[in-house]
Amino acid sequence: MEKTITDIANELGVSVSTVSKVINNRTGVGPELRKRICDYIEEVNYRPNAIAQSMIKGRTNIVGLVFGDVRNPFYADLLYYIQYELRQHGYMVMAFNSDYEAEKEVEFINQAIQSRYAGLMLITAKGDSMLRAISDIRAAKIPLVLVNRTLKDFNGSFVSVDNFQAGYMAAKHLIELGHRRLAFITGNMESSAGYHRFLGYKQALENYDIEFEESQVYSGDLKFDTGIRIAEQYVQALDLNPTGIVICNDLMAMGFIDYSKKHGVKIPEQLSVISFDNITYADLYGMELTTVDQHLQRMCECAVKTLLQQIENPGNTEILRTMIEPTLVVRGTTARPTRESPLPEE
Amino acid sequence: MEKTITDIANELGVSVSTVSKVINNRTGVGPELRKRICDYIEEVNYRPNAIAQSMIKGRTNIVGLVFGDVRNPFYADLLYYIQYELRQHGYMVMAFNSDYEAEKEVEFINQAIQSRYAGLMLITAKGDSMLRAISDIRAAKIPLVLVNRTLKDFNGSFVSVDNFQAGYMAAKHLIELGHRRLAFITGNMESSAGYHRFLGYKQALENYDIEFEESQVYSGDLKFDTGIRIAEQYVQALDLNPTGIVICNDLMAMGFIDYSKKHGVKIPEQLSVISFDNITYADLYGMELTTVDQHLQRMCECAVKTLLQQIENPGNTEILRTMIEPTLVVRGTTARPTRESPLPEE
Numbered sequence: 001m002e003k004t005i006t007d008i009a010n011e012l013g014v015s016v017s018t019v020s021k022v023i024n025n026r027t028g029v030g031p032e033l034r035k036r037i038c039d040y041i042e043e044v045n046y047r048p049n050a051i052a053q054s055m056i057k058g059r060t061n062i063v064g065l066v067f068g069d070v071r072n073p074f075y076a077d078l079l080y081y082i083q084y085e086l087r088q089h090g091y092m093v094m095a096f097n098s099d100y101e102a103e104k105e106v107e108f109i110n111q112a113i114q115s116r117y118a119g120l121m122l123i124t125a126k127g128d129s130m131l132r133a134i135s136d137i138r139a140a141k142i143p144l145v146l147v148n149r150t151l152k153d154f155n156g157s158f159v160s161v162d163n164f165q166a167g168y169m170a171a172k173h174l175i176e177l178g179h180r181r182l183a184f185i186t187g188n189m190e191s192s193a194g195y196h197r198f199l200g201y202k203q204a205l206e207n208y209d210i211e212f213e214e215s216q217v218y219s220g221d222l223k224f225d226t227g228i229r230i231a232e233q234y235v236q237a238l239d240l241n242p243t244g245i246v247i248c249n250d251l252m253a254m255g256f257i258d259y260s261k262k263h264g265v266k267i268p269e270q271l272s273v274i275s276f277d278n279i280t281y282a283d284l285y286g287m288e289l290t291t292v293d294q295h296l297q298r299m300c301e302c303a304v305k306t307l308l309q310q311i312e313n314p315g316n317t318e319i320l321r322t323m324i325e326p327t328l329v330v331r332g333t334t335a336r337p338t339r340e341s342p343l344p345e346e
Numbered sequence: 347m348e349k350t351i352t353d354i355a356n357e358l359g360v361s362v363s364t365v366s367k368v369i370n371n372r373t374g375v376g377p378e379l380r381k382r383i384c385d386y387i388e389e390v391n392y393r394p395n396a397i398a399q400s401m402i403k404g405r406t407n408i409v410g411l412v413f414g415d416v417r418n419p420f421y422a423d424l425l426y427y428i429q430y431e432l433r434q435h436g437y438m439v440m441a442f443n444s445d446y447e448a449e450k451e452v453e454f455i456n457q458a459i460q461s462r463y464a465g466l467m468l469i470t471a472k473g474d475s476m477l478r479a480i481s482d483i484r485a486a487k488i489p490l491v492l493v494n495r496t497l498k499d500f501n502g503s504f505v506s507v508d509n510f511q512a513g514y515m516a517a518k519h520l521i522e523l524g525h526r527r528l529a530f531i532t533g534n535m536e537s538s539a540g541y542h543r544f545l546g547y548k549q550a551l552e553n554y555d556i557e558f559e560e561s562q563v564y565s566g567d568l569k570f571d572t573g574i575r576i577a578e579q580y581v582q583a584l585d586l587n588p589t590g591i592v593i594c595n596d597l598m599a600m601g602f603i604d605y606s607k608k609h610g611v612k613i614p615e616q617l618s619v620i621s622f623d624n625i626t627y628a629d630l631y632g633m634e635l636t637t638v639d640q641h642l643q644r645m646c647e648c649a650v651k652t653l654l655q656q657i658e659n660p661g662n663t664e665i666l667r668t669m670i671e672p673t674l675v676v677r678g679t680t681a682r683p684t685r686e687s688p689l690p691e692e
Contacts, residue, residue: 062457070416070422070425070426070441071419071422071423071426071626073417073419073422076416076417076419076422077417079416079443080416080417080443083443087450092442092453092454092457093442093443094440094441094442095416095440095441095442095443096438096439096440096441097425097426097429097439097441104433107438108438111408111438115461224626254627254630257631258629258630258631261631261632262631280417280570281600281627283604284600284604284630284632284633285603285604285607285608285632285633286607286630286631286632286633287630287631287632
């Protein structure tokens with residue numbers, strides 16, 4: 001049977017509050033008694049019950065991290081970096097993989113609120129149910145940072161790459177290589193990251209006076225298999241299709257390129273491909289993606305700093321918003337067009 | 347200010363234990379009063395404090411999952427499948443990425459014990475500090491399953507692929523293609539998965555009367571970058587090296603192949619490579635790994651079943667041990683040897 005704090009107090013003949021003060025390293029207990037209690041706790045191998053401790057402190061040392069797809073190396077790296085940074089400051093990360101489902105995210109957030117987490121980081125925020133969950137987080141006074149997301153009507157802190165610039169940069173790269181007809185595979189259009197990339201792409205086309213074709217926008221969801229599925233359609237009418245394609249993340253681009261190359265499409269000779277993230281596998285033999293780097297490690301460091309500032313200054317309501325500049329990384333999947341793609345029919 | 351269960355009781359003029367019974371769906375409260383309390387709870391948007399609830403029930407609905415490297419797609423997939431299965435049964439997964447560091451794992455396990463998790467799954471178990479942590483888990487009566495691991499002196503349940511057979515199968519494939527000198531890149535030799543693969547490899551060499559060369563065992567750690575680093579050494583003396591290499595997981599093999607192909611090594615013409623896992627990217631254009639499939643999804647389903655049996659039958663101390671048969675998947679990285687590797691000097 002595990003001992004409780006009451007057992008310890010009874011066995012030592014002191015009050016529960018005295019033992020509690022020692023466990024929580026508070027003042028009000030003389031050095032001699034403190035030592036006696038510490039020694040006894042060690043002797044009986046007393047393990048303070050975290051649940052009881054949380055009730056005393058009102059907070060755990062746990063930071064919750066919600067992301068959409070652990071099978072996307074971008075999010076796996078993100079979890080890795082954030083955990084690494086938070087650990088330096090004594091916090092543990094509980095990771096929750098939501099499969100991009102708002103309902104599951106709200107359930108996790110409720111759990112985090114009820115368990116008095118020290119803080120929350122959301123990398124999935126979208127939609128109205130999330131806005132309600134965020135207002136619950138606020139009401140419970142749990143520090144919160146959105147990572148690589150912004151949210152309409154959200155008046156808190158976030159850290160993100162400038163996704164509009166990233167989208168602009170990708171389209172501009174293809175246009176300056178000489179491509180005149182472009183296609184786009186979206187991420188999740190309800191997420192600001194995906195939507196802003198799309199807006200940046202459109203803006204570049206407009207600025208360079210290139211026609212934006214609604215029919216050349218493919219609806220994606222950031223997954224590898226979706227890249228394969230869209231490539232299947234795309235490759236069938238390759239000669240009629242645009243010569244350059246912007247794909248909303250590296251993982252979908254890898255699926256797209258995997259299918260295309262296995263079916264004899266020459267990349268970049270027949271088709272230029274550019275995407276976003278610069279994950280580890282972007283540089284893999286056979287892939288060698290041209291991509292827009294989001295500086296994930298820097299983004300994570302900054303997100304942790306932003307969260308810690310809230311955790312450590314509970315009264316501070318300052319809102320910190322950081323936009324990181326993306327960088328173009330040119331590798332093997334983009335080049336000057338070698339075929340002319342026919343202009344769209346009027 | 348958030349309401350407590352005491353506030354609710356006072357405001358309704360009933361006892362705390364009555365409100366508690368309703369919240370926890372226990373008997374002893376008449377239907378009319380029950381409805382009045384439920385309605386009021388909804389009206390004031392009362393959120394039962396999970397910490398307090400855990401103290402009442404003595405258990406949360408959280409299953410903790412400890413794995414070594416979220417950046418390895420094998421573990422990312424594992425987290426995905428286990429979470430998917432557990433969710434069907436109303437459990438949430440808290441994932442903890444330990445970086446293969448025993449100290450961090452023990453800290454997480456302590457946290458899980460203190461927070462009264464419903465169960466634990468360990469995919470990292472190794473060494474003495476883990477054995478002590480496991481005995482703490484047992485003492486706290488928290489259901490436990492080891493996944494893709496066994497542990498010396500561990501007398502509990504586990505689910506694993508038969509790693510000895512997997513190692514045997516990999517070596518046998520190369521030998522039957524005609525390779526006579528083989529090399530091996532280890533995983534973590536303290537983990538049963540890595541050690542048993544190595545033993546299986548050695549046994550195949552012995553059974554086929556092929557010399558085992560200690561000097562052709564490279565020490566690895568399952569990471570992509572390590573595959574690159576070992577390839578750097580290997581490629582320098584390619585003509586003197588064995589013609590076939592067994593690499594302890596796909597991710598290291600991807601690093602190894604990435605470096606080798608980028609430096610002009612023809613795989614499989616100059617060198618055959620076989621690894622373990624059959625991750626999503628094993629079939630990627632440019633990789634097309636021959637590998638030993640561990641049937642990860644089936645392993646995860648089985649692990650969840652094994653854990654749930656313990657959770658749902660607290661008295662049941664039956665030990666379940668499942669070994670899944672691995673399967674060879676032949677793709678593009680293995681072929682008959684086209685060069686003769688010189689026999690090792692006496």
